[in-house]
Amino acid sequence: MNKMILVIALISITYAQLTFNANNKCTCGDLTTQQDCAQSSPICVWDSKGSSCSTVSCSSIGDQTSCAKNLKCMWNGKGCVDFTLCNQLTGVNQAECYAQSNNCPQSDGKNCASKEALKSCSSYSNQTSCDLTISSNGICFWSTSGCSEITSCGQLNPNTCSSIGNACQWNATISNCTQASCAQFGNNYTCTYFQTQLNKFVYQLCQWNSANNNCVAASDTSQLNINTCYNQTLQTYRWISSSNKCDVCAGKIIYIVIMAIFMIMI
Numbered sequence: 683m684n685k686m687i688l689v690i691a692l693i694s695i696t697y698a699q700l701t702f703n704a705n706n707k708c709t710c711g712d713l714t715t716q717q718d719c720a721q722s723s724p725i726c727v728w729d730s731k732g733s734s735c736s737t738v739s740c741s742s743i744g745d746q747t748s749c750a751k752n753l754k755c756m757w758n759g760k761g762c763v764d765f766t767l768c769n770q771l772t773g774v775n776q777a778e779c780y781a782q783s784n785n786c787p788q789s790d791g792k793n794c795a796s797k798e799a800l801k802s803c804s805s806y807s808n809q810t811s812c813d814l815t816i817s818s819n820g821i822c823f824w825s826t827s828g829c830s831e832i833t834s835c836g837q838l839n840p841n842t843c844s845s846i847g848n849a850c851q852w853n854a855t856i857s858n859c860t861q862a863s864c865a866q867f868g869n870n871y872t873c874t875y876f877q878t879q880l881n882k883f884v885y886q887l888c889q890w891n892s893a894n895n896n897c898v899a900a901s902d903t904s905q906l907n908i909n910t911c912y913n914q915t916l917q918t919y920r921w922i923s924s925s926n927k928c929d930v931c932a933g934k935i936i937y938i939v940i941m942a943i944f945m946i947m948i
């Protein structure tokens with residue numbers, strides 16, 4: 683009996699808030715609806731004959747932005763080709779390189795380089811080279827003590843606060859940059875998700891509470907539908923038509939194994 687209560691408590695703690703890791707994206711094979719497959723663009727393509735979703739070929743991608751986003755591809759100046767090595771691309775800064783392949787956030791000043799080549803913030807010696815540069819441990823900013831990694835939203839100014847992703851928000855009342863939350867979203871269209879920590883790709887799902895007219899943390903995906911499931915979970919959940927459910931793509935099996943081990947041990 684006690685064991686049962688403990689297990690239920692553990693499950694409810696784990697499920698109390700729905701967070702997802704944006705790195706655990708669904709694969710094309712995970713997607714079973716045309717909506718999800720289309721929203722994955724430029725990664726997957728829907729085959730209406732076979733009703734299946736498969737990986738697009740790089741040569742079929744016509745624009746640079748879509749090409750760079752697809753990690754299997756890179757933009758070589760003329761077109762979209764299979765990704766080989768970052769040093770095959772010319773780019774004088776991080777932005778130029780990233781815009782040709784999201785695999786290549788670094789530049790040596792002439793050619794592009796992979797994320798393994800990112801440097802530490804302390805290696806940048808002035809504000810121009812430091813501010814918002816991607817380092818090996820996160821994003822850099824300049825202060826009186828030199829160039830260092832941003833570790834809290836409170837270190838950011840109004841401009842950088844909202845430009846470093848979804849982890850921070852500008853609070854005009856207190857004139858400071860603070861950790862993002864569901865409460866910051868004022869209507870059901872913007873009520874989506876926020877990044878729970880700087881430099882980590884973990885997001886909290888939010889949902890609109892129409893009774894109180896506010897946006898709150900979601901504990902499950904029950905408010906998501908065939909059109910919003912995949913997109914609002916940053917492509918980590920997908921819609922299953924047969925059960926009419928928004929279901930996680932990765933991590934579920936690992937979770938069940940951990941729970942099983944736990945149940946045996948206690």
Ligand SMILES: *[C@@H]1O[C@H](CO)[C@@H](O)[C@H](O)[C@H]1NC(C)=O
Nearest residue numbers: 805806807808809810811812
């Ligand atoms: C900032 O530092 C970089 C190298 O770290 C250098 O190329 C650039 O000229 C410097 N800019 C200024 C304004 O000092």
Ligand SMILES: *[C@@H]1O[C@H](CO)[C@@H](O)[C@H](O)[C@H]1NC(C)=O
Nearest residue numbers: 834835836837856857858859
């Ligand atoms: C913003 O908040 C942080 C942490 O609470 C604090 O260290 C910082 O001085 C504040 N900045 C301003 C401009 O008030």
Ligand SMILES: *[C@@H]1O[C@H](CO)[C@@H](O)[C@H](O)[C@H]1NC(C)=O
Nearest residue numbers: 852853854855856860865866
């Ligand atoms: C801004 O900060 C104040 C004081 O901490 C807080 O009451 C308010 O809810 C915050 N606003 C937003 C949009 O988070």
Ligand SMILES: *[C@@H]1O[C@H](CO)[C@@H](O)[C@H](O)[C@H]1NC(C)=O
Nearest residue numbers: 869870871872873890892910
């Ligand atoms: C927002 O609310 C309106 C009116 O209730 C509704 O028609 C619309 O579908 C909702 N949008 C979302 C994204 O939930």
Ligand SMILES: *[C@@H]1O[C@H](CO)[C@@H](O)[C@H](O)[C@H]1NC(C)=O
Nearest residue numbers: 720721874875909910913914
């Ligand atoms: C997916 O969601 C983002 C915001 O989370 C939104 O800007 C975008 O328009 C959505 N795309 C589709 C196809 O719904």
